Amino acid sequence: MAHLFTPFTFKGLELKNRIVMPPMCQYSVEARDGKPNEWHFVHYTSRAVGGAGLIIIEMTDVEPDGRITDFDLGIWSDDHIPAFARIIESCHRHGAKMGIQIAHAGRKAEDAKTPVAPSAIPFNSKFKTPRALSTDEVKRMVEKFRDAAVRAIQAGVDTIELHGAHGYLIHQFHSPLTNRREDEYGQDPARFGVEVIQAVKSVMPSRMPLLMRVSAVEYADGGYDLEYIIEVCKRYKEAGVDLFHISSGGEGPAGSNRKPGNFPGYQVPMARAVKQALDVPVIAVGMLDDPVLAESVIANRDADLVAVGRGMLKDPYWAIHAAEALGHKAEPPRQYVRAF
Numbered sequence: 001m002a003h004l005f006t007p008f009t010f011k012g013l014e015l016k017n018r019i020v021m022p023p024m025c026q027y028s029v030e031a032r033d034g035k036p037n038e039w040h041f042v043h044y045t046s047r048a049v050g051g052a053g054l055i056i057i058e059m060t061d062v063e064p065d066g067r068i069t070d071f072d073l074g075i076w077s078d079d080h081i082p083a084f085a086r087i088i089e090s091c092h093r094h095g096a097k098m099g100i101q102i103a104h105a106g107r108k109a110e111d112a113k114t115p116v117a118p119s120a121i122p123f124n125s126k127f128k129t130p131r132a133l134s135t136d137e138v139k140r141m142v143e144k145f146r147d148a149a150v151r152a153i154q155a156g157v158d159t160i161e162l163h164g165a166h167g168y169l170i171h172q173f174h175s176p177l178t179n180r181r182e183d184e185y186g187q188d189p190a191r192f193g194v195e196v197i198q199a200v201k202s203v204m205p206s207r208m209p210l211l212m213r214v215s216a217v218e219y220a221d222g223g224y225d226l227e228y229i230i231e232v233c234k235r236y237k238e239a240g241v242d243l244f245h246i247s248s249g250g251e252g253p254a255g256s257n258r259k260p261g262n263f264p265g266y267q268v269p270m271a272r273a274v275k276q277a278l279d280v281p282v283i284a285v286g287m288l289d290d291p292v293l294a295e296s297v298i299a300n301r302d303a304d305l306v307a308v309g310r311g312m313l314k315d316p317y318w319a320i321h322a323a324e325a326l327g328h329k330a331e332p333p334r335q336y337v338r339a340f
Contacts, residue, residue, distance in 0.1 A: 011242065018298050035080055066106075103168055165245075237280060282305075
């Protein structure tokens with residue numbers, strides 16, 4: 001059996017294979033109300049039909065001005081629950097387990113009249129200058145993440161992922177580049193993330209694992225390195241994160257000292273380093289579209305799960321085709337068997 005197609009079980013999450021569809025924004029909300037629509041229903045259901053073990057619904061925000069754009073998903077109201085529940089139920093019928101990425105864009109909220117952030121530092125000259133959150137507002141933001149988790153659970157998710165990567169709000173707090181506060185959330189940059197984790201864990205079923213996506217390194221000049229995020233992730237693990245999803249960058253323009261890779265598997269060593277340092281399961285991501293490469297990541301124990309992003313945008317049936325490429329028995333839906 002190909003290692004990519006071995007089952008994965010952690011706490012109450014049981015996956016039929018090691019293939020993850022990572023969260024990828026669709027910018028397709030038509031009414032700007034944050035609710036998923038028919039595009040999202042077909043988009044996610046087709047990847048469940050296509051054989052993905054875990055599907056993580058795209059960045060879904062805790063308040064309207066927390067979205068990157070007004071065309072993004074949100075879960076700030078109970079009115080959002082039915083539309084998410086319909087998608088989740090459909091994907092479950094086709095054998096996929098479902099997660100959702102809960103987030104806030106912070107200073108990268110492009111359509112917010114006045115974005116909010118840890119400190120009043122714009123992303124770049126083309127972005128609006130954000131307003132620094134007051135200490136009380138930070139505490140209320142933690143509650144918004146908790147309330148969003150409650151709604152996600154009511155919608156039927158199997159796991160929740162917090163977005164602490166790519167320069168969004170949690171990342172902005174734990175990054176020295178973007179957090180210049182003098183209160184308790186500046187003196188301890190990991191505090192906001194820790195409080196969000198604790199709040200979300202307080203409403204999650206005990207057997208449901210909590211995932212967190214982090215940027216392992218920053219590419220802007222003066223940005224943090226792998227050793228820094230490992231120490232932050234130790235705090236996050238202690239607070240309740242069960243599994244880390246390892247990406248990189250997103251905090252600003254790449255500087256002169258460190259550049260993002262542009263080759264298959266460039267982030268895998270980062271995932272392996274976090275896995276070894278923290279003794280936790282990890283998801284590797286980043287140009288892992290080649291089934292042979294994805295198989296090697298699992299077989300070499302560099303990561304426990306492999307996220308295939310653009311590969312699944314290009315091919316909803318990536319998992320079935322990967323099985324064929326690896327000489328593993330493909331298991332298409334019965335309606336499609338005659339094509340195989």
